[in-house]
Amino acid sequence: MKGLWMSEWLRLWSRKRTWGMFLMMPVLVYAAARYCLEQNGALSPGMPEYATVWNFPVLALAEHLMTVFNLLVVVLLAAAVTEEARSGQLRFLLLRAVTFAELFWAKWTVVLAAVGVFLGAFYLECWGIGWWLFERTETVGLFYREGAFAGGEAVRYGLAYYGLAGLTVVAMASVMLLLAVMAQTATAAVGMGIGWLLLSFGWPVAARMFGAQVQSLSITHIQHQGIAAMLADGRPMMRWNLGVMVCYVAVCLTVGYLWFVKRRGLDV
Amino acid sequence: MTESVLEVIGVTKKVRGRTLVDDVSFAVKKGEICGFLGPNGAGKTTLIRLLTGLIVPTSGELRIAGVNVQKERKTALGKIGAMVESPVFFPYLSGRKNLLNLARLHPELKGKRAREERVKDVLSLVGLAGRGDDKVGTYSLGMKQRLGIAQALLGRPEVVILDEPANGLDPLGMRELRELILSLRDQFGLTFFVSSHLLDELQQICSRLVVIREGKLLWQGETRELVLRAGADGRLEDAFVELVRG
Ligand SMILES: Nc1ncnc2c1ncn2[C@@H]1O[C@H](COP(=O)(O)OP(=O)(O)O)[C@@H](O)[C@H]1O
Ligand SMILES: [Mg+2]
Numbered sequence: 001m002k003g004l005w006m007s008e009w010l011r012l013w014s015r016k017r018t019w020g021m022f023l024m025m026p027v028l029v030y031a032a033a034r035y036c037l038e039q040n041g042a043l044s045p046g047m048p049e050y051a052t053v054w055n056f057p058v059l060a061l062a063e064h065l066m067t068v069f070n071l072l073v074v075v076l077l078a079a080a081v082t083e084e085a086r087s088g089q090l091r092f093l094l095l096r097a098v099t100f101a102e103l104f105w106a107k108w109t110v111v112l113a114a115v116g117v118f119l120g121a122f123y124l125e126c127w128g129i130g131w132w133l134f135e136r137t138e139t140v141g142l143f144y145r146e147g148a149f150a151g152g153e154a155v156r157y158g159l160a161y162y163g164l165a166g167l168t169v170v171a172m173a174s175v176m177l178l179l180a181v182m183a184q185t186a187t188a189a190v191g192m193g194i195g196w197l198l199l200s201f202g203w204p205v206a207a208r209m210f211g212a213q214v215q216s217l218s219i220t221h222i223q224h225q226g227i228a229a230m231l232a233d234g235r236p237m238m239r240w241n242l243g244v245m246v247c248y249v250a251v252c253l254t255v256g257y258l259w260f261v262k263r264r265g266l267d268v
Numbered sequence: 269m270t271e272s273v274l275e276v277i278g279v280t281k282k283v284r285g286r287t288l289v290d291d292v293s294f295a296v297k298k299g300e301i302c303g304f305l306g307p308n309g310a311g312k313t314t315l316i317r318l319l320t321g322l323i324v325p326t327s328g329e330l331r332i333a334g335v336n337v338q339k340e341r342k343t344a345l346g347k348i349g350a351m352v353e354s355p356v357f358f359p360y361l362s363g364r365k366n367l368l369n370l371a372r373l374h375p376e377l378k379g380k381r382a383r384e385e386r387v388k389d390v391l392s393l394v395g396l397a398g399r400g401d402d403k404v405g406t407y408s409l410g411m412k413q414r415l416g417i418a419q420a421l422l423g424r425p426e427v428v429i430l431d432e433p434a435n436g437l438d439p440l441g442m443r444e445l446r447e448l449i450l451s452l453r454d455q456f457g458l459t460f461f462v463s464s465h466l467l468d469e470l471q472q473i474c475s476r477l478v479v480i481r482e483g484k485l486l487w488q489g490e491t492r493e494l495v496l497r498a499g500a501d502g503r504l505e506d507a508f509v510e511l512v513r514g
Contacts, residue, residue: 003372003373011361014361015360089358091356093373095345095349095352096345097341097346
């Protein structure tokens with residue numbers, strides 16, 4: 001099992017595509033920093049949107065989470081699951097005392113680990129670039145929270161924000177995994193993934209009159225507003241949003257697993 | 269009496285109401301090179317998928333060195349090296365890196381050194397030692413087939429199963445393939461089960477033949493029996509065609 005995991009992991013990182021996306025991260029962080037600097041001109045210090053060294057990692061992630069990280073999982077899963085299964089490459093693995101079930105879990109955890117590495121790198125790059133471009137203010141404001149907070153408090157908030165953001169990506173990845181398992185080609189997997197993203201963007205608008213809970217059935221809505229709401233005073237949306245994400249993961253992984261294990265036998 | 273290392277016992281495979289393999293039985297003995305013949309669509313690949321545990325039979329049993337492929341899949345697969353349909357490698361990796369990646373799935377190859385040694389050995393066994401560091405994307409078909417055989421040898425199998433390894437090879441490549449199979453059999457006592465839709469690709473090296481058509485076993489026996497059937501002046505190919513036409 002460890003050998004299988006390592007072979008998947010090394011294969012993922014031996015692709016130019018993976019490294020290309022990885023090396024894009026600092027560029028995106030820098031772009032977010034320039035944008036925040038511009039915004040700061042129109043804001044007053046102490047507002048939650050006002051970027052400082054302390055809250056820049058959160059502002060930068062909020063800028064890129066929905067597009068960059070969601071697309072990242074689409075691309076990684078299309079390559080690891082759809083492409084390898086449809087081309088016949090998986091056969092070589094399955095001819096070696098590896099079961100479909102082991103392969104499924106190896107691929108899922110390898111992609112999650114890779115997303116973790118991307119998210120961790122993004123966080124550190126935010127600190128690097130933020131330290132260089134932003135002020136180290138005494139205090140900083142936080143979304144939906146009363147009062148001014150010290151830098152240390154903002155850092156703790158940031159870590160919680162990244163943790164929850166990671167969970168939203170896991171939930172999104174479980175949907176993308178299901179699509180990747182069902183798709184006939186890698187291109188179709190990416191197309192279906194983008195289609196799902198567009199649907200997720202559209203849902204909160206269409207469901208506006210039904211309120212935040214119904215809107216939060218869209219993972220991108222949780223990414224856009226839900227994380228800040230979950231961390232607001234009183235944690236109003238915490239249980240609902242976590243429940244939504246757990247449901248996505250449970251349903252998509254179960255269906256994806258059964259599909260992969262039962263149906264794939266005909267293809268390899 | 270030599271033991272059978274590969275046994276197919278009354279195997280049937282149905283997919284969505286279609287019978288792809290129909291009550292097929294045969295056995296291959298240790299050290300034999302067995303040809304598995306049949307026209308395109310006869311069910312050769314399907315039977316090889318069954319033998320390698322990629323799919324499960326609707327009924328019947330398959331055994332490798334006495335081990336039931338369905339009940340003890342991992343143990344059985346540990347004894348086989350196989351190439352099913354034309355080999356598809358990871359094109360962005362070199363031949364060597366492809367094998368090193370697959371070698372991680374062999375628990376008996378413990379550590380980097382052991383994996384590197386084994387990969388070096390199998391590359392030179394198939395005559396790819398000099399091209400191991402080139403990307404597989406740049407390989408000719410013949411080289412890919414040989415790399416396919418190299419990956420089958422990684423785990424020191426007892427039985428090597430090759431699905432149409434001669435497909436698309438030119439006459440020289442075909443001859444090299446035959447020589448490779450013979451030399452591996454002679455050096456390591458490997459048993460080979462090799463499919464083909466053309467008799468003359470295999471007849472020179474196979475001591476035994478299994479012939480199927482439309483999923484049914486048509487004939488099995490020693491190659492020289494087929495020669496006898498063909499008569500003193502008849503060609504082997506004619507006897508085969510007659511057999512397949514029914
Ligand atoms: N997954 C599948 N579902 C339905 N039919 C299949 C499937 N795989 C192969 N077949 C059919 O089974 C028959 C045998 O195929 P195959 O085993 O690939 O033959 P061969 O390898 O001898 O050319 C063909 O008619 C093929 O169309
Ligand atoms: Mg075939």
